[in-house]
Amino acid sequence: MSDEEVALDQEEQEASATPDEELSEQQKLMAELKEAITVQREQVGSLRLKLTVNVPRDTVDKQLGKQISELKRDAAIHGFRKGHAPLRLVEKRFGSDVGEQLKGQLIGSGYLAAVEKEALKPLGDPLIWVKLKEQRFGENQKPRSVAVEKLLPLDQAIDHLPMPKEGPFSFSCELEIKPEFELPKLDKIPIERATITIDEEDVEVELSRMRMRRGTFQPIEEGEVERDDLLYVAMKLSVDGELLETEDNFDIAARDIRVKGIPLVGLGDALEGHEVGDDVTFEATVPDDHDNLGLRAKTAKFEFTIREIKRLELPPIDDEFLSSMGIESEKDLRNTLRSLLESELERTVKRKMYDHVGQYLLDHTNLDIPEGLSQRQTERSVARRMMELLQSGVPATEIERVRDEMRAKAHDQAIRDLKLFFILEKIAEEREIDVNEEQLNAAISQIARRSGKRFDRVRDELSKRDGLTTLYLQLRDEKVLDGLVADGEVTEVEGPKKKSPQAAKKKKTAGPVAKKKNTKSKKS
DSSP states (O other), X not given: OOHHHHHHHHHHHHHTOOHHHHHHHHHHHHHHHHHHOEEEEEEEXXXXXXXXXXXXXXXXXXXXXXHHHHHHHHOOOTTSOTTOSXXXXXXXXXXXXXHHHHHHHHHHHHHHHHHHHTTOOEEEEEEEEEEEEEEEEOTXXXXXXXXXXXXEOHHHHGGGSOOOSSSOXXXXXXXXXXXXXXXXXXXXXXXXXXXXOOOHHHHHHHHHHHXXXXXXXXXXXXXXXXXXXXEEEEEEEEETTEEEEEXXXXXXXXXXXXXXXXXXXTHHHHHTTOOTTOEEEEEEEOOTTOSBGGGTTOEEEEEEEEEEEEEEEOOOSSHHHHHHTTOSOHHHHHHHHHHHHHHXXXXXXXXXXXXXXXXXXXXXXXOOOOSSOOHHHHHHHHXXXXXXHHHTTOOHHHHHHHHHHHHHHOHHHHHHHHHXXXXXXXXXXXXXXXXXXXXXXXXXXXXXXXXXXXXHXXXXXXXXXXXXXXXXXXXXXXXXXXXXXXXXXXXXXXXXXXXXXXXXXHHHTTSOOOOOSSOEEEEO
């Protein structure tokens, strides 16, 4: 058999390799790294670890040599038949590319090997420590380059981690780990089933949400900032007298929000009553889980200059609005909304029962979650709450408002949600509860109907922001809770008394009047 026939036979065998064989190669690398690496672990917070992973040089060289040899079989280099170029020439031509590819494999597989070696149960993906240069501006406004340490996701961090030409390959990462705990008694949980009826107030709320879904933000010519307005501002962010960032066209909402990873609790109060052209200064403490290590626990100063104020304008309930809904009169619209709410009444009652089960699980489970919960976990808690609102047909503007407020001050709620997440996850594992594709698609169809969008568009939107995973977890938890409700001791009780719209309006307008313009300063 000629050299060409041997090479062709090799290529055919490689092309017919099964996924199991590819997985086997990955498993071999994992097993080798698990034996070879050394791992240093440092507790940097409750349920949070810093791992430093060292891959010995001989392991790095072995993997480099293996990949160069595999590349040699397919390398097409001028002057040589395919697969017959000298190994040193192949290494010279493609060595840097192979090194970059290997670097990613060593970090990814090295992290997994370290987790397995240390018998850890991580929560989510790790963040990688990197050193990079950032520009700073002092009081003289002259730029200077500063070395900073930051935590970045793997796909962003890999470009900032050099592959050494000699010595071991090392990297450090930060991860959160799952807590260990025992489940409480799960049968005959005491549950209250509230008797709830749909009234005109519920219909009014749903009608308002429908109008909000069709509303648009419009610039206001004159007037002061009101709660939940959208503002376009010039923004400056400084810490310790150094200007870190500046943006001329930056949008913020007049409420509690998170900007550049820093929660601004009280920002809405500071902005209310201002006008276009006003300057607003706001100070807040950088959280201890901020991705920039050098900024943690320091005071950040934000300077906003208001350029434009936009306010949500709701469409009137006129003939055009009713016609677009395929309805002839406002009375028919209200009757339709009442029917819709009544058809979903069982889901509303069920959510109240879920709350009772969740509170029981929290009260009877010895599970400690750190107060310094990371921003990533807070974001997961926020995402789950947003998914509930999305499934209930809440308009995007209201979801954005709730999201901003939760991001800014959701620590307590996030801790509660995360505790419940761990408990429900453990029950799901023990009871082997899962969600299939058909059930997931049914939930997406429901969201599409409530939001007035096509199924494929909703699914695409969810997939872009990790919403499919959040929806899957939401559905899985509901199946767990359904099982607990079915096994519980249910008692019928009278539903909560609702406040009249007049009382709610009176309470809303009873607060202090916003102060008039000029520069304000508030410290959170």
